[in-house]
Amino acid sequence: xSSVILPTTHIMSSAENKVENGSTEEEQRGKKRKxxxxxxxxxxxxxxxxxxxxxxxxxxxxxxxxxxKEASGCSGVRNKTAFVTxxxxxEMTLLSDYRFLEDTGRFANGATRDNLVQAPRVTVxxxxxxxxxxxxxxxxxxxxxxxxxxxxxSTFFLTKEKLFLWHLKLIxxxxxxxxTQRRVSDKQTLKQILTAYIHPTESEPVTRQKLKMYVQARFxxxxxxxxxxxxxxxxxxxxxxxxxxxxxxxxxxxxxIEYPVLHVVLKDHWKDYPLKGPEENDKVGQEKETTxxxxxPQRSPTTGETNISRTAxxxxxxxxxxxxxxxxxxxxxxxxxxxxxxxxxxxxxxxxSCDDAKDPANDTKDEVQ
Numbered sequence: 528x529s530s531v532i533l534p535t536t537h538i539m540s541s542a543e544n545k546v547e548n549g550s551t552e553e554e555q556r557g558k559k560r561k562x563x564x565x566x567x568x569x570x571x572x573x574x575x576x577x578x579x580x581x582x583x584x585x586x587x588x589x590x591x592x593x594x595x596k597e598a599s600g601c602s603g604v605r606n607k608t609a610f611v612t613x614x615x616x617x618e619m620t621l622l623s624d625y626r627f628l629e630d631t632g633r634f635a636n637g638a639t640r641d642n643l644v645q646a647p648r649v650t651v652x653x654x655x656x657x658x659x660x661x662x663x664x665x666x667x668x669x670x671x672x673x674x675x676x677x678x679x680x681s682t683f684f685l686t687k688e689k690l691f692l693w694h695l696k697l698i699x700x701x702x703x704x705x706x707t708q709r710r711v712s713d714k715q716t717l718k719q720i721l722t723a724y725i726h727p728t729e730s731e732p733v734t735r736q737k738l739k740m741y742v743q744a745r746f747x748x749x750x751x752x753x754x755x756x757x758x759x760x761x762x763x764x765x766x767x768x769x770x771x772x773x774x775x776x777x778x779x780x781x782x783x784i785e786y787p788v789l790h791v792v793l794k795d796h797w798k799d800y801p802l803k804g805p806e807e808n809d810k811v812g813q814e815k816e817t818t819x820x821x822x823x824p825q826r827s828p829t830t831g832e833t834n835i836s837r838t839a840x841x842x843x844x845x846x847x848x849x850x851x852x853x854x855x856x857x858x859x860x861x862x863x864x865x866x867x868x869x870x871x872x873x874x875x876x877x878x879x880s881c882d883d884a885k886d887p888a889n890d891t892k893d894e895v896q
Contacts, residue, residue, distance in 0.1 A: 565585050566585070567585060567586055567587035567588075567591055568584045568585045568586060568591075568595070569584075569586055569587075569591035569592075569594050569595050569598075570587065570591055573587035573588070574587060575587055576588070577592060579592075579595065579601060579603055580603060580604065580605035581601050581602055581603055581604055581605055581606065582599070582601050584599075584601070607623060607624075607627045608627070649669065650672075653669045655684065656682060656684055657669070659684050659689075659691070660691070660783075663691075663775060663778075663779065664779045664780050665778050665779060665780075665781065665783060666781070666782040666783065667783050668756075668782065668783065668784050668785075669784075669785060670784065670785060676784070676785045676786075677785060679694070679707075680694050680785045680786050681694040681709045681710065682694045682785075682786050683710060690712060690713065690714065691712075691713040691775070692710040692711065692712060692713075693710075693711045693712075693713060693774065693786055693787060694707070694708075694709055694710075694711075694785075694786040695707070695708045695709075695711045695720070695774075695786065695787055695789065696708075696786065696787070696788045696789070697720075697721075697724065697789050697791060698788065698789065698790045698791065699724075699738055699741060699791050700790060700791075700792060700796070701740050701741070701792070701793050701796060702737060702738050702739070702740055702741065704737050704738060706724065706734070708720070711774065712774075713773065713774045713775035713778070714773050714774070714775065715773065715774055716770070716771060716772060716773050716774070717751055717768060717769070717770045717771075717772070717774065717777065717789075718746065718770045718771060720774070721746075721749070721751075721770070721791065724738055724741070724791075725738050725741040725742050725744075725749070725791075726742070727742055730742070740793065741791065741793065744793055744794070746770065748793060748794040749770070749791060749792070749793060749794070750767060750768075750770075750791075750792050750794075750797055751767075751768040751770060751789050751790065751791055751792075752765040752766065752767055752768065752789070752790045752792060752800045753765060753766045753768055753777075753781070753787060753788065753789055753790070754766075754788065754790070755782075755803050756782045756783070756784055757782060763801070764801055764802060764803040764804075765790070765800045765801065765802055765803065766781060766802070766803060767802055768789070774787075
């Protein structure tokens, strides 16, 4: 008789898979039953078939999903960083957090491979422009090449002529217009530059129509301002430029970022552009005041001459120490702890016993007795 040996392990694994598949199917059916018990949150007439991952709103069809997004402004994207209580924390939540960390690491790694990030911050061209601008008393700074202002900068320097051809931006705030001019010579005056824009006859007709308010005004009623760089957003100041001077003279002893940006302003709006005032002096140096005492003349008991120099040295302390002491009093803040030993030494008066101890006549009396 022949016996047949069956693979028991295979039979057991297949049976376990069937049980697991059956359990998952039952869970999905249970979820569908729970969802079918609730009606659509949009139309309210049909049974719910879908649930929004972001706000968990039930819907029955694609039109209802679109209406829900348009009405509520919901993006339909699940918030991966939403708070989950410990009782509701399960394996799916753990897997979601793990994938979120993987996406974050992948994004950070991709940023380091970007060609724009790896590009050098300062190029040979920018070094050459900065060095030549420094010779003309102009501080020229540059932005990273990822910035739009850096990409559109077309400033060029002619070595033989020692001439800057600036990329210039003109802003006309009263007409809400901006114009960009390339390769502007720094020998041109601001009046020559503005003639192509606001002159009644020499400017272009299209530009003249846009800047009608400036064309009707005289040159005396127009001023040019340039923003002071390196200041806080709540303390913006401007340089007032001279229209009759050249662009090089106006930019001298000023700081630029990439290229000059000029604001052309009419007379009624000059007050909206506060100018940069003189540098503030040191407050300690201004507020420091020294009082002088006039010593009363004393006569010597032997010679009868006035001894003013000795009394002045005893009464009037050295000026440096007096100023320093007054400075320390001003610098002491509220709640600052001072040394009590110094105050005790200052407040203790010198009585008679102290004077007697210092007087050599008392020592001779004690010896005689």
